Amino acid sequence: MSKSERTGNDPAPEPRTPSAGSRLAARARRVRNEAGLYLLRGAATAVGGAIVAYGTVWLQARG
Helix, strand or coil: CCCCCCCCCCCCCCCCCHHHHHHHHHHHHHHHHHHHHHHHHHHCCCCCHHHHHHHHHHHHHCC
């Protein structure tokens, strides 16, 4: 049996604690992803508002 093979009697490896740099990078990715969602929601709200406003003006001009 080679050294790289695990046996059932070996203790589980200790979980590594993330370094400050990796924690900061993970937090930056999370903030960037959330910011993208908020920008997308804002753009969709603006487009929807413009469509409703145009439709309202169009209906009033017809009547």
